[in-house]
Amino acid sequence: MYDLVIRGGTLVTRAEAFQADIAVQGERIAAVGQRLAGRQTFDAGGLLVLPGAVDPHVHLAMDAGVTTTSDDWTTGTIAAACGGTTTVIDFIEPDLDGPLLPALAARRAEAEAGAVIDFGLHMTLRSAAPNVLADVPAAYAAGCASFKTYLTYDGFRLDDAAFLQALTAVARVGGLALVHAENHAAIEALRADALAQGHTAPKYHASTRPVSTEAEAVERAIMLAGIAGARLYVVHVSTGPGAEAVARARARGQAVVGETCPQYLLLTDAELDRPGFDGARFVCSPPLRPADNPPLLWRQLACDALSTVGTDHCAFFFESQKSLGRDAFTAIPNGLPGIEARLALLYTFGVRAGRLSLQRWVDVCCVAPARTFGLYPRKGSLMPGADADLVLFDPNRAVTLDRSVLHERTDYTPYAGMAVQGYPVATVSRGDVIVRDGVFQGTQGRGRFIARPI
Amino acid sequence: MYDLVIRGGTLVTRAEAFQADIAVQGERIAAVGQRLAGRQTFDAGGLLVLPGAVDPHVHLAMDAGVTTTSDDWTTGTIAAACGGTTTVIDFIEPDLDGPLLPALAARRAEAEAGAVIDFGLHMTLRSAAPNVLADVPAAYAAGCASFKTYLTYDGFRLDDAAFLQALTAVARVGGLALVHAENHAAIEALRADALAQGHTAPKYHASTRPVSTEAEAVERAIMLAGIAGARLYVVHVSTGPGAEAVARARARGQAVVGETCPQYLLLTDAELDRPGFDGARFVCSPPLRPADNPPLLWRQLACDALSTVGTDHCAFFFESQKSLGRDAFTAIPNGLPGIEARLALLYTFGVRAGRLSLQRWVDVCCVAPARTFGLYPRKGSLMPGADADLVLFDPNRAVTLDRSVLHERTDYTPYAGMAVQGYPVATVSRGDVIVRDGVFQGTQGRGRFIARPI
């Protein structure tokens, strides 16, 4: 007699879809079988039962210089949970050249106080200062096995030499390097040119970060990772040529993984050219791309040239925050909200549209992020022994996306008006049913830090 | 209390590897869980537990014109079972322009009488005669959902027009077309040239079927399948360029699957140049390839440009059968034995050599063949409801391949002398433990025909 049995659903893994009961004992999955008996049962007839989704790329309560992202650990993780996500991985951003461990402790404490679901933390390497890199083994040992690097953004970007040192340090401990790959110099020059010509509207955010600046930086990052012997994860690949570079490296056998995001699959740079300042709602980096790009990304996602879908959730209020850039696109805070709708968007425009199989959908949203970042097999699995993180997903539930149905703390969604068919109806986190029919019923601070070896 | 519980093994699926018990009830898997109880238990501590391997490409008791392949349904399936294979798919070869259904009935009866494991049958389309294609829906309905075509071999080959008609007929019923893709005209001309120059030794078998003749035929088959709207399975892809053509089609989103075989991954055309007539042991079509080719195939297999590994098991005795070609390579019966060692070879030279993950190994040998050919989820799965076809594989067992350890009915193995580390120690077929420690303990004729919708 198990604690909880979810009966009669279709269990979907990255490999299979089969009808079975799934039994939970305490916080863990205890069995998958037929006619299992539990003290409590949940009828999942007609529903899909997935491993809880893992979002490997979110920015909650992030200091963005002049402002802070609008979702904090509580509001953001509630939105995530309502969308079927049971684990997020956010970032630690230490002081420039500052020690890593205190920053980890502080960020972890902040998250533990607020999070309603489990979480991991990537460590950001803002420089390759010797004291910084000396902390890498300790950060790894403390459960931060993935290290974020930037090739652009002042105060964050590493030049090739520093990037190579960082990669080497990460490789030495067996960690995984994340890279935001855009060519800094080209973008800076194009931005300066645009401003000099009085081109201040939001659309210039896209035109000053052309496709080639991502493709080049991805190629370079891959080459340097090869030299360092480091495994590389390229975040938010937004272009066909960028993904192609990842695919070529993978075909050569190099350990490179590419992530894309719903916004690059579903939206285009035409949004940035909306009347007035409205395009600012769609300012993120890398930018939304021309209309010939999303079909390439869908195909690359289907055939594992790209392996994961993260959200890069980085929410701002349009009225009070995006508006900081009314005078010039360069001052618009970069980022889009999106933590909540990922599973539903990918189901509707991926699975229903025939671009992804059911299994591939579960893989890119749930399993591959868990495996890539060392959460697996605790997360990303429906097999006995795994954490009982589950989503019950109704493939026929129709929802029109809008502020009113989402829980993200911001005043808009870039997906407003999109009709999805298929939506989560319950979310289970370590055995607790924390969301039911769109109502969060968990408690603040219940989320735990997951230490990750990779 | 289940009928049988296999305890404490590491279950490996195409997606995961986790420690759990697996319970069998009757012929089916009933549960995967922890501390499951059974009337009978099997201690799998230290072993890998896989879904039974599926060999999608074998030729048992095949009429090869002047001779017949040496393994019949009983000897061949015993060898398969001893190697961890629990399902094979063989071929029906009707008379030229003859009706399909009687041929199916006869072949099925022959197999049911002999087979010790379950089996499926591909229907061969030797022509596109109207009466032949008119039988396609009935063959599909009778459980033969996959249709083999040849672009070479007199008496079998279809020209482009016939091939396109066949593809169209298969597409219409929703079936899957298999194709042996080599350019007939080029090979015929090169063979005639070779003989005219007195080049009769086995090595000319390889030189008269150059890499370009496969690559061209694969490109053409893919184009025609695209025109017909047919799903295509390219058997025994033996060359990097052939696999590259498959990969390009897949990246465009076309429904094309490529198979390769252990012999193309592990052996080269240097074998054909052995002293005297010894090279005849290695004569198969497509031929073994130059030494720069296997590394390409391994990489293409790892990244799913190639998706399955079949054996194309087509055994002949060297002394009494291969020797028919002593006067000219063109008379050497084409084919290699290999039904038994596939799992072990791919584990040793794939997983242990770092070329394939454990999951990818299970995928290419067990899961992908089952899924591709409509056996799934009965076969290829460890999940509740699936047939209890299982392999217990000892990853540390060392074996030197040799006639003495194999059960194939022939007088040689092309893998003689190869040392593998990792070998099956028990095979379960629909709940019966039919092989234990290399000893077959099942009964002739217990294998069942599996009707396959695709």
Added chain:
Amino acid sequence: MYDLVIRGGTLVTRAEAFQADIAVQGERIAAVGQRLAGRQTFDAGGLLVLPGAVDPHVHLAMDAGVTTTSDDWTTGTIAAACGGTTTVIDFIEPDLDGPLLPALAARRAEAEAGAVIDFGLHMTLRSAAPNVLADVPAAYAAGCASFKTYLTYDGFRLDDAAFLQALTAVARVGGLALVHAENHAAIEALRADALAQGHTAPKYHASTRPVSTEAEAVERAIMLAGIAGARLYVVHVSTGPGAEAVARARARGQAVVGETCPQYLLLTDAELDRPGFDGARFVCSPPLRPADNPPLLWRQLACDALSTVGTDHCAFFFESQKSLGRDAFTAIPNGLPGIEARLALLYTFGVRAGRLSLQRWVDVCCVAPARTFGLYPRKGSLMPGADADLVLFDPNRAVTLDRSVLHERTDYTPYAGMAVQGYPVATVSRGDVIVRDGVFQGTQGRGRFIARPI
């Protein structure tokens, strides 16, 4: 004191553009220099002086089954001369399986009686019958060093085996094989389908010959030419993927040359969808292609993936000939007029549009066709010793293309309404000024057969 000196023009070769006088003595160029003196002088100040253009692909007085192309040797070569072309290469089409030499003699006599400029003849191999291939050396010896083959069209097409035999026969004499590369079976099937669905309008001519049918056939022809050791010339490459196949072969070092035509560079399949039957004016094979294709061909022409521009001039009257296909596109005579405007079109849309350099223009229209087909150095050169075939081209002359300015014998031009800037103002053939300001002043039958070793 030379017979004729053309003074002060800008001489353009495939390599250079320089100001110099050019002197003619008899039928030949005698010198290139400064301040040369002649009995007769022609002031070419402000004009470009080119080697006479060579059109390697025309069909004059061709029996097209139910009808005959409308331009005969006199009208067609006058139109060519007026457009700056001083040599054409047409085709001999022997009876099926008939002897080659009598057909050559007859075709040559017909041409000698009518042609106003020099000409060569390609020999068509309509089958690989032994007696046909036995004539190949004699045809070569008689000056027909290039042999046309077709992979489609009943009565002309060679299957792979026959094509390979033909290639081998051509390779043995050191000749050049031309190939019309489209996949016959796919096109036949699509045409039959279209008719069965009542799709009879001109636009179905394009949709039943999709891009992939050319690309496949080009790949196959290249592979078979590689096997045969034959040099290959792919006529009228109309697609980016077809040209890409040529480019890959060239990059590997294989002797393959690709030709394209003005219609594929300048027109699209949208023309075929004109109201009513008007699209029939644009029916040719391969068909005009989608709008994304011409930019690819321009780039491939610029970088020598494609090397020559022929016209495939194959004129019919719209009213009396194209109209044969009013009931079904399959009955529309295939072919477009175009012998006259090639130089002007390529100058305007190539050189002026920045897609081709001046030298590349001369190369693709004049030099490369001469070199490829063994006319060089008699034709295609401005150097001493070459035939005095010259075009004086005014780069600033503006002309709107229309029936009224062209000399082709037909009732329409597919380029009607196109404005070109740059047009020939005089044409010199073996020292005779045969066209001046658009007026032909030569004599019928003055053209000579040019025997071509290659």
Added chain:
Amino acid sequence: MYDLVIRGGTLVTRAEAFQADIAVQGERIAAVGQRLAGRQTFDAGGLLVLPGAVDPHVHLAMDAGVTTTSDDWTTGTIAAACGGTTTVIDFIEPDLDGPLLPALAARRAEAEAGAVIDFGLHMTLRSAAPNVLADVPAAYAAGCASFKTYLTYDGFRLDDAAFLQALTAVARVGGLALVHAENHAAIEALRADALAQGHTAPKYHASTRPVSTEAEAVERAIMLAGIAGARLYVVHVSTGPGAEAVARARARGQAVVGETCPQYLLLTDAELDRPGFDGARFVCSPPLRPADNPPLLWRQLACDALSTVGTDHCAFFFESQKSLGRDAFTAIPNGLPGIEARLALLYTFGVRAGRLSLQRWVDVCCVAPARTFGLYPRKGSLMPGADADLVLFDPNRAVTLDRSVLHERTDYTPYAGMAVQGYPVATVSRGDVIVRDGVFQGTQGRGRFIARPI
């Protein structure tokens, strides 16, 4: 009656090869024709007559920090002339952040005092300091239209931002940017690693500059040139992947030209592993590459993926200069001698070996360098009006390369022992026969600076 007529040779241009006389009047070519008459005649029967070769990449009397390259303007240009080169382009290396014009004046004066053949000068941009870039228009106006940049070497290398500024400045004046493309950070790290491990032998020079470091830098340079709108010339492309990047850009229509050098076509990194310190003779950057590389470069040179062959002549004495690096490969002066043998090497291993046509040989050694760098039509042409810079080349003269036959001032040649067939027998510079049968008979200081617009 011309001043000089060279009679009866085979004139070879990038486009043609034809027998004709060529007449010189004063310093210029006056006519090409038959039976031309001159006060002086030179019988060229059996010889090839080429435009004088142009070497776009030499380093004479170059300050290499601890030492100076061993050939000065007199010895180096005599060696060049003896090898058939009539124009060299060397470099100006201003002080870091120093003014460009004084450096140009000084370098020009030094060259004018010593050179025996004409010369051009590339301006090196060692930084993008505002005062430096402000001098670019004046340098261009003074005849230095090509600007060298380095992505590696301390004191020379530009980071991406500086490189982009330099490219932009060059693009603005319509100049051409040269780039030495190797990834600095990767190489520095690998060198430091090697030294740390005690790997000091010459062979580590190659292993610390792997193929990927060139390929990456070429990709990046092309991307940044595209952003800046600058034409780009990639010097000394040494790898297949590097050349492939150039080819892809050219196929897209970007203005990129690639140069390779005889050492990369003919030698491999095996030379660096010679016993003792002998490998130091072969230390240059980029380094000699693995044996699979030269065949790729030959093919890329044949099909114009690579367009020019320069020598990067940078001579040192082995005994007194290369020996500075006995303790560590990092201290070996980088560079190989090679100014003299280029034409003969490319003829023997290119034309005779069937890898290049006669015309392509002339193109890559003589014409393309002239055209690319604005010397044309004064240089690189045999047409009237061009400078009378000519090479008479005996295609049958056999020479074994060795110090004794070469005029370079150094104590070794990397081509020692190579047998060439085909050698220059006379060199004409602006009408003067300055070399005859290997004996220089010109005068020091006769060479002139050629101002080059591009």
